[in-house]
Amino acid sequence: MTLQDRIIFHNVSKFYGEVLGVNRVNLSIPPGITGLVGPNGSGKTTLLNLMTGLLQPSKGEISVLGLTPDQPQLLFHRLGYCTQYDSFPKGLTGFQFLSGYLRLYGHNREASHRLAAEALASVRLTNAAHRKIAGYSKGMRQRIKLAQAICHNPDVLVLDEPLNGLDPVGRAEAIELFKEAAGKGKFVIISSHILHEVDMISDQVILLDSGYVVAEGNIRGVRSEVKDHPMQILIRCNRPGLVASQLFGQDHVVEVKVHEDRRGLFIRSRDAESLYLLLNRVIVENELEIETVTPADEDVESVYDYLIGFEGGSH
Amino acid sequence: MNQDSASSALKDWRRWPWTLWGRQALAVMGLELKKSLRGRRHWSVLLLAAAPVSLFALRAAVELPGEAVQALGGLAVVYAVVFRTFMLRLVVFFGCVAVFANLFRGELQEKTLHYYFLAPIRREVLGIGKYLAGLVSAGFILGSATAASFLLHYLPAGSSQLADFLFDGPGLGHLLAYVAVTFLGCLGYGSVFLLMGLVFRNPIIPTIVVLGWESINFLLPPALKKISVIYYLESLCPVAVPQRGITILADPAPLWLAVPGLLLLTAVVLFLAGLRLRRLEVSYSTE
Numbered sequence: 001m002t003l004q005d006r007i008i009f010h011n012v013s014k015f016y017g018e019v020l021g022v023n024r025v026n027l028s029i030p031p032g033i034t035g036l037v038g039p040n041g042s043g044k045t046t047l048l049n050l051m052t053g054l055l056q057p058s059k060g061e062i063s064v065l066g067l068t069p070d071q072p073q074l075l076f077h078r079l080g081y082c083t084q085y086d087s088f089p090k091g092l093t094g095f096q097f098l099s100g101y102l103r104l105y106g107h108n109r110e111a112s113h114r115l116a117a118e119a120l121a122s123v124r125l126t127n128a129a130h131r132k133i134a135g136y137s138k139g140m141r142q143r144i145k146l147a148q149a150i151c152h153n154p155d156v157l158v159l160d161e162p163l164n165g166l167d168p169v170g171r172a173e174a175i176e177l178f179k180e181a182a183g184k185g186k187f188v189i190i191s192s193h194i195l196h197e198v199d200m201i202s203d204q205v206i207l208l209d210s211g212y213v214v215a216e217g218n219i220r221g222v223r224s225e226v227k228d229h230p231m232q233i234l235i236r237c238n239r240p241g242l243v244a245s246q247l248f249g250q251d252h253v254v255e256v257k258v259h260e261d262r263r264g265l266f267i268r269s270r271d272a273e274s275l276y277l278l279l280n281r282v283i284v285e286n287e288l289e290i291e292t293v294t295p296a297d298e299d300v301e302s303v304y305d306y307l308i309g310f311e312g313g314s315h
Numbered sequence: 316m317n318q319d320s321a322s323s324a325l326k327d328w329r330r331w332p333w334t335l336w337g338r339q340a341l342a343v344m345g346l347e348l349k350k351s352l353r354g355r356r357h358w359s360v361l362l363l364a365a366a367p368v369s370l371f372a373l374r375a376a377v378e379l380p381g382e383a384v385q386a387l388g389g390l391a392v393v394y395a396v397v398f399r400t401f402m403l404r405l406v407v408f409f410g411c412v413a414v415f416a417n418l419f420r421g422e423l424q425e426k427t428l429h430y431y432f433l434a435p436i437r438r439e440v441l442g443i444g445k446y447l448a449g450l451v452s453a454g455f456i457l458g459s460a461t462a463a464s465f466l467l468h469y470l471p472a473g474s475s476q477l478a479d480f481l482f483d484g485p486g487l488g489h490l491l492a493y494v495a496v497t498f499l500g501c502l503g504y505g506s507v508f509l510l511m512g513l514v515f516r517n518p519i520i521p522t523i524v525v526l527g528w529e530s531i532n533f534l535l536p537p538a539l540k541k542i543s544v545i546y547y548l549e550s551l552c553p554v555a556v557p558q559r560g561i562t563i564l565a566d567p568a569p570l571w572l573a574v575p576g577l578l579l580l581t582a583v584v585l586f587l588a589g590l591r592l593r594r595l596e597v598s599y600s601t602e
Contacts, residue, residue, distance in 0.1 A: 091353025103342035
């Protein structure tokens with residue numbers, strides 16, 4: 001992959017006076033859905049604002065598909081940003097807001113009207129298109145912001161807490177929209193504090209804490225890097241006692257618990273790779289019937305807990 | 316500059332997307348005017364503009380006891396004094412503060428500036444679009460106030476005399492000149508307050524400084540007088556005002572210098588505003 005098809009942060013720092021926003025951030029974000037997680041004040045919004053030029057780095061360089069954020073005239077043809085700011089120009093309807101915004105792209109009246117109508121339809125706001133935004137509910141305001149971010153069909157979609165205020169149906173629809181975009185090879189960067197939803201949709205995650213990137217990559221890779229928390233695995237099989245007996249002697253196995261129904265067991269191991277190799281051998285040698293093998297803590301929530309901890313955060 | 320570099324600069328100049336920039340600036344202007352019409356942005360300017368109109372209307376309606384109708388020449392001098400001291404120094408000045416200082420500062424306070432900054436538009440083009448919207452709003456409101464107050468001022472002289480003054484005398488020329496000076500005032504002060512709104516979080520103190528500078532203009536040496544908006548505006552007023560008290564006299568700028576001088580001043584200030592805009596960050600929490 002070249003600079004032209006990645007989002008790159010090279011040694012980026014941002015200070016607000018003496019207050020740290022983010023520090024020495026190095027990232028190379030590929031296409032797909034990237035979840036940005038971290039507690040309040042960890043630097044998530046700062047990172048997104050730096051990527052979109054709303055803030056300028058104190059140090060370092062940022063490149064979005066080969067473009068720098070100080071080239072708005074080029075960048076925003078390819079990038080759409082749904083911010084967390086819940087404010088809108090006064091007196092405008094949803095349709096006027098979007099079509100007026102699209103005129104800034106240089107579209108003529110007809111094209112901007114057509115694109116605005118399409119964007120409104122994609123977030124199911126067609127019926128409210130000609131109502132003033134001031135009268136919209138929180139969920140509708142969130143949807144009009146989404147419409148504003150996608151109305152020009154960008155390659156990079158940056159979304160700051162996009163699921164806030166949406167009802168369950170709205171959330172499902174929004175998630176579908178993000179997945180569809182990622183499926184087309186686009187970049188979708190989502191900052192969210194709803195960890196299980198980030199987990200459900202993200203191809204990779206970036207964990208931030210106190211302005212530093214704590215971990216990045218796909219969640220399995222990130223989890224495997226967390227060595228000081230043994231990996232938890234759940235196995236459902238016909239002879240859990242036999243598996244347990246084979247595992248007890250291993251140095252890397254910290255804990256083995258057989259389920260009360262004697263149809264499964266819970267294992268904690270410091271070396272997942274060795275554990276899986278051993279499991280394979282035990283299964284083959286003893287002709288075991290395996291129902292499921294499930295990592296119990298290979299998700300964003302667990303990784304977040306191990307690396308950042310829930311104390312002091314908003315979760 | 317040699318011939319090659321001159322021709323390459325000309326080529327660059329032609330390659331720039333002027334049509335797109337023009338369209339984008341007009342789109343910004345349209346959006347801003349729509350917001351002004353639908354919102355309550357310019358109420359303070361409307362109130363300010365209503366002040367001289369109301370005063371002249373009251374003056375036209377009420378005949379003061381023992382007052383004789385003045386000759387048109389006398390009325391012209393009175394209007395010239397009122398226009399310079401009240402219209403230019405207060406109404407146009409503060410009207411421009413209200414309109415232009417809030418073009419960006421107001422958006423930062425309402426937390427809506429990011430919508431513009433997230434559009435594929437050069438920040439300088441955005442600045443020009445907003446400035447033009449401010450110019451149209453302020454020019455229309457304050458220009459109308461100037462025209463209305465001018466006509467109301469001459470009304471007590473009688474409608475037939477007023478018609479003669481306007482159409483057979485210098486009246487129409489005076490009227491057009493005052494409206495043009497008002498518009499040029501918006502042009503000059505507008506650029507200054509646009510920059511102020513971009514540089515200062517609270518533009519009140521710099522506004523007082525500019526007001527002070529413009530107010531003591533009559534005391535400044537001729538060279539310093541030229542670094543002000545009021546010098547050029549007063550030079551363009553159609554009727555001279557007798558100087559009284561302590562005044563350092565300077566020749567008024569001739570038309571060929573006053574208009575380009577004001578335009579140059581405006582261009583320089585807008586250029587500085589463009590530089591500031593390029594570095595402007597959206598950080599609402601600090602507002």
